[in-house]
Amino acid sequence: MDAPSTAAARSARPWLFALLLVVCTSILGGCAAFAPPRPFTTEAEALAARGEPTRRWQNEDGTTTLEYATQPYGHTCLMVQVDAGGIVLRQWDALDGDNLARVTKGMTRDEVSRLLGQHRSEQFFKLSGEEVWDWNIRNEYGASIATLFNVHFIDGKVVRTSQTYVYPPDGAMWGPWGHPYPFGYPYPLHPRFHGYGYWPYWW
Incomplete structure (x- = not known):
């Protein structure tokens, strides 16, 4: 390879590295966007992170289920079940x-x-x-x-x-x-x- 070609190849490397960095960042960002929500431990923590729920369901066993719907544009519905003391018992995606x-x-x-x-x-x-x-x-x-x-x-x-x-x-x-x-x-x-x-x- 002659000198001009070698110099051109070297000058292109930083641009190639930058392009790969942008692609990797986009992929990782997309993965983070679709990652499931972290588990909550208390109702107060869920409210602080998600705000007021779409609806509250009172269950026969005395617990309450907080519903976080995302329709019509989203495709998940987070449900958070809490006991009378506000402790989270479980959470799940109602649309899985x-x-x-x-x-x-x-x-x-x-x-x-x-x-x-x-x-x-x-x-x-x-x-x-x-x-x-x-x-x-x-x-x-x-x-x-x-x-x-x-x-x-x-x-x-x-x-x-x-x-x-x-x-x-x-x-x-x-x-x-x-x-x-x-x-x-x-x-x-x-x-x-x-x-x-x-x-x-x-x-």
């Missing part, structure tokens, strides 16, 4: 896969709401007689594809659940008003909407 699977046929609206937290939206379909609640949940396909978990009620009781995968029609990542999908895209709510993926849970 294991908890979603606990929705069973015959449950009431109130039971589902207590289990999964505040839902994103609801819609009634005259032909099927179903009232459908949905939650935006985590998916593995990136911000350009939305995943909705749907709970179908008839006469106030769960009859089935399903998931809807919503794809932007133009293939773009950014929706109206500058928001990334699914947050800015007015996607349909019915799980059998033509052209969209559909996967039911079976009991």
Whole structure:
């Protein structure tokens, strides 16, 4: 290699190092953003970190569950159960896969709401007689594809659940008003909407 080429290669190294540093920082920052919240030990600690909960649920055993919903834009719902003295007994994400699977046929609206937290939206379909609640949940396909978990009620009781995968029609990542999908895209709510993926849970 001649002298000019060697000098050019050496001058490019700092820029390459800086680029790698930026990429690594972005990756680590992304991991931190999606890291689960640290466990709280007291109700006061949870309130200081998260503020007032979306709702408070009084349980039959005398404990209280603090609900921190993030719908319609988020895909988690932190639940923090505390005893009468304000000591945290446990905390969990109400929208993780294991908890979603606990929705069973015959449950009431109130039971589902207590289990999964505040839902994103609801819609009634005259032909099927179903009232459908949905939650935006985590998916593995990136911000350009939305995943909705749907709970179908008839006469106030769960009859089935399903998931809807919503794809932007133009293939773009950014929706109206500058928001990334699914947050800015007015996607349909019915799980059998033509052209969209559909996967039911079976009991």
